[in-house]
Amino acid sequence: MSQTPANLLTTLRAAPPLVQCITNYVAMNIAANVMVAAGASPAMVSAAEEAEEFAGIAGAVTVNIGTLSPPFVAGMRAAIRGAQQAGRPWVLDPVACQATRYRREVVQALVAEGPTIIRGNASEILSLAGEVSQGQGVDGRDAVEMAEKGARRVARSSGAVVAVTGAVDYVTDGTRAVRIEGGSPYMPMNTALGCSLTCLCGAYAAVAEGAFDAAVGALAHFAVAGERAQEGASGPGSFAPRFLDALAAVTPEALSGAVIHDAAVHA
Amino acid sequence: MSQTPANLLTTLRAAPPLVQCITNYVAMNIAANVMVAAGASPAMVSAAEEAEEFAGIAGAVTVNIGTLSPPFVAGMRAAIRGAQQAGRPWVLDPVACQATRYRREVVQALVAEGPTIIRGNASEILSLAGEVSQGQGVDGRDAVEMAEKGARRVARSSGAVVAVTGAVDYVTDGTRAVRIEGGSPYMPMNTALGCSLTCLCGAYAAVAEGAFDAAVGALAHFAVAGERAQEGASGPGSFAPRFLDALAAVTPEALSGAVIHDAAVHA
Amino acid sequence: MSQTPANLLTTLRAAPPLVQCITNYVAMNIAANVMVAAGASPAMVSAAEEAEEFAGIAGAVTVNIGTLSPPFVAGMRAAIRGAQQAGRPWVLDPVACQATRYRREVVQALVAEGPTIIRGNASEILSLAGEVSQGQGVDGRDAVEMAEKGARRVARSSGAVVAVTGAVDYVTDGTRAVRIEGGSPYMPMNTALGCSLTCLCGAYAAVAEGAFDAAVGALAHFAVAGERAQEGASGPGSFAPRFLDALAAVTPEALSGAVIHDAAVHA
Numbered sequence: 001m002s003q004t005p006a007n008l009l010t011t012l013r014a015a016p017p018l019v020q021c022i023t024n025y026v027a028m029n030i031a032a033n034v035m036v037a038a039g040a041s042p043a044m045v046s047a048a049e050e051a052e053e054f055a056g057i058a059g060a061v062t063v064n065i066g067t068l069s070p071p072f073v074a075g076m077r078a079a080i081r082g083a084q085q086a087g088r089p090w091v092l093d094p095v096a097c098q099a100t101r102y103r104r105e106v107v108q109a110l111v112a113e114g115p116t117i118i119r120g121n122a123s124e125i126l127s128l129a130g131e132v133s134q135g136q137g138v139d140g141r142d143a144v145e146m147a148e149k150g151a152r153r154v155a156r157s158s159g160a161v162v163a164v165t166g167a168v169d170y171v172t173d174g175t176r177a178v179r180i181e182g183g184s185p186y187m188p189m190n191t192a193l194g195c196s197l198t199c200l201c202g203a204y205a206a207v208a209e210g211a212f213d214a215a216v217g218a219l220a221h222f223a224v225a226g227e228r229a230q231e232g233a234s235g236p237g238s239f240a241p242r243f244l245d246a247l248a249a250v251t252p253e254a255l256s257g258a259v260i261h262d263a264a265v266h267a
Numbered sequence: 268m269s270q271t272p273a274n275l276l277t278t279l280r281a282a283p284p285l286v287q288c289i290t291n292y293v294a295m296n297i298a299a300n301v302m303v304a305a306g307a308s309p310a311m312v313s314a315a316e317e318a319e320e321f322a323g324i325a326g327a328v329t330v331n332i333g334t335l336s337p338p339f340v341a342g343m344r345a346a347i348r349g350a351q352q353a354g355r356p357w358v359l360d361p362v363a364c365q366a367t368r369y370r371r372e373v374v375q376a377l378v379a380e381g382p383t384i385i386r387g388n389a390s391e392i393l394s395l396a397g398e399v400s401q402g403q404g405v406d407g408r409d410a411v412e413m414a415e416k417g418a419r420r421v422a423r424s425s426g427a428v429v430a431v432t433g434a435v436d437y438v439t440d441g442t443r444a445v446r447i448e449g450g451s452p453y454m455p456m457n458t459a460l461g462c463s464l465t466c467l468c469g470a471y472a473a474v475a476e477g478a479f480d481a482a483v484g485a486l487a488h489f490a491v492a493g494e495r496a497q498e499g500a501s502g503p504g505s506f507a508p509r510f511l512d513a514l515a516a517v518t519p520e521a522l523s524g525a526v527i528h529d530a531a532v533h534a
Numbered sequence: 535m536s537q538t539p540a541n542l543l544t545t546l547r548a549a550p551p552l553v554q555c556i557t558n559y560v561a562m563n564i565a566a567n568v569m570v571a572a573g574a575s576p577a578m579v580s581a582a583e584e585a586e587e588f589a590g591i592a593g594a595v596t597v598n599i600g601t602l603s604p605p606f607v608a609g610m611r612a613a614i615r616g617a618q619q620a621g622r623p624w625v626l627d628p629v630a631c632q633a634t635r636y637r638r639e640v641v642q643a644l645v646a647e648g649p650t651i652i653r654g655n656a657s658e659i660l661s662l663a664g665e666v667s668q669g670q671g672v673d674g675r676d677a678v679e680m681a682e683k684g685a686r687r688v689a690r691s692s693g694a695v696v697a698v699t700g701a702v703d704y705v706t707d708g709t710r711a712v713r714i715e716g717g718s719p720y721m722p723m724n725t726a727l728g729c730s731l732t733c734l735c736g737a738y739a740a741v742a743e744g745a746f747d748a749a750v751g752a753l754a755h756f757a758v759a760g761e762r763a764q765e766g767a768s769g770p771g772s773f774a775p776r777f778l779d780a781l782a783a784v785t786p787e788a789l790s791g792a793v794i795h796d797a798a799v800h801a
């Protein structure tokens with residue numbers, strides 16, 4: 001029994017879920033604005049002194065390693081513990097996890113904690129799958145299609161739903177998969193929209209019965225809003241306010257028009 | 268002898284006060300842009316290594332616990348000490364102070380330091396007053412009217428002017444009170460505008476003779492600019508640049524049109 | 535053999551350089567958006583645990599002391615070490631270096647490491663030159679012309695190219711100098727655009743043969759884009775998205791129209 005993006009958005013808007021977002025310094029403001037515009041209630045609570053307790057009142061936790069440091073990692077671990085104790089979903093964003101030894105070590109430890117959803121670009125998911133990436137730094141230089149097989153492998157080994165985002169998104173739990181079309185070429189030109197989408201995956205996961213439907217719902221919301229925001233934009237700067245407006249304006253009916261295709265799942 | 272918002276804005280624009288803003292990571296950029304647009308000069312200086320010294324050259328200090336952590340708290344304490352030594356006003360924003368034990372402890376210690384102004388949403392002020400709130404996380408689910416009595420109590424016990432912001436704002440020093448109308452429904456959809464308003468309270472406090480007039484001035488500036496920015500906005504995203512433009516464009520004359528009502532003060 | 539701004543922009547767009555930007559919390563989001571819009575690939579990696587390693591894969595490093603703290607300083611030192619080992623340029627932004635003893639000490643130590651480019655406002659450069667500034671806090675109250683002599687002195691003593699930005703920019707390596715006109719009065723009303731320009735100096739330095747040409751290229755890009763973004767803006771808020779659009783839309787041909795004058799270099 002799958003829940004459509006339209007179903008989930010209706011639920012989300014009826015009772016905005018509180019989502020504890022541990023995200024990076026670059027993303028904090030835009031991610032909070034994305035969440036509120038989309039219909040969720042974000043809280044950027046990351047200190048180890050309170051992250052576990054706060055997770056007990058949140059509907060979901062999201063964890064992003066963009067501007068990694070030991071205090072952040074301590075907060076992430078505390079929040080994950082709190083989510084696990086409360087039986088709540090948590091989402092991992094392995095930003096640039098291929099770039100340094102510190103990132104690789106931290107991300108391995110986090111994956112071992114059993115995230116509900118992992119959202120990354122192709123380079124990051126390839127790295128998690130143990131494959132060679134063309135990505136430098138935080139770029140996603142690799143095409144999503146190159147990471148589909150790796151995504152299924154990561155999903156099977158970690159138990160997480162894996163969402164690879166790019167020109168065409170790919171979501172898999174290892175046994176089924178979909179591709180989602182839409183969005184705008186201005187999206188990768190707006191920093192931290194991927195990080196913001198990770199937070200939105202948390203919001204959808206907080207209200208969904210299954211993680212696969214949650215990830216598809218969040219990605220569909222972004223894809224439809226991105227396409228709308230593209231109209232009339234004349235660059236990455238004028239795209240940004242249009243995108244927030246569109247996230248807020250998207251109705252469940254509009255989400256029904258999201259372009260989602262089933263994808264065959266091989267080995 | 269009260270100073271009107273128009274008087275204060277004239278003074279502010281004539282000599283932009285330097286305000287040391289210790290605010291959260293989500294708010295830093297928008298708060299700085301709000302301050303500059305409104306006519307003040309913000310400095311986001313929070314490290315304990317320099318916060319006390321810097322407060323000695325600032326016209327006011329503002330302290331916000333949004334993304335609380337021990338290093339932030341050390342910086343807050345140092346800056347407050349510096350403000351006290353220099354005889355300067357300081358403003359407290361008790362973000363989500365009801366959410367965790369850590370927040371409750373920190374905010375109690377900060378209130379005990381004697382802030383000049385406390386600005387919060389209804390849930391936060393109710394929590395400071397020791398009353399039960401409906402708020403979850405950082406939301407202000409409670410209506411401002413529900414917190415008016417609590418605000419007066421907090422004002423009397425702490426000695427601070429208390430500003431509760433929401434659809435209609437309320438400002439009290441425990442013996443007198445006003446309500447301020449205006450703003451826009453897009454304001455709570457723009458993250459950290461409340462935090463930015465706290466910084467602006469600091470700017471007005473730096474140039475005002477009294478904290479009550481300062482808080483009213485800052486809130487009136489926001490209310491008038493928010494109403495203007497609403498015109499032509501088609502969502503929270505397109506509201507944001509209009510709001511910054513309106514903060515800058517608001518004249519002292521326009522502030523004279525702010526809707527400010529005296530409110531009866533009972534027990 | 536000097537490389538024109540147009541030459542450098544062509545090179546930059548052909549292969550966007552990865553730039554490790556250690557910048558302040560206020561600047562991180564806008565700086566990343568500025569970099570992507572202009573055509574570079576930013577990575578905000580500052581933790582001491584990975585900053586040195588990351589610098590080994592970056593084309594340049596930029597270091598900004600805006601929201602200084604001991605962990606930031608440790609990360610800066612690690613990144614500078616990595617850049618030096620890899621033979622890569624690094625850029626210093628001495629934000630408000632005159633404001634506190636902590637800043638003065640840190641910035642002296644960083645200048646002693648031999649930055650490739652130093653970019654600041656007039657007050658900051660005057661302070662580095664050991665002259666008295668009128669600047670309070672992070673403001674640049676001093677006019678660029680007042681800092682030209684100091685800039686040449688700092689350039690000669692440090693070996694860095696020094697860029698002083700303001701209404702008219704000034705770039706010198708101690709033996710030659712240019713002035714760059716353009717930009718918009720809304721630029722100083724948008725917080726952290728100077729910090730963002732420091733990052734862009736890093737991007738140009740990553741692709742240029744010489745630091746002088748790199749600084750001139752980055753400043754010319756900002757000047758031309760700022761002038762364009764001014765058209766149709768009705769305040770600092772509506773300027774911001776237009777500026778990002780303009781940074782992306784500026785072509786090498788348009789950069790050829792930048793107003794750059796040779797300046798006489800005396801003592």
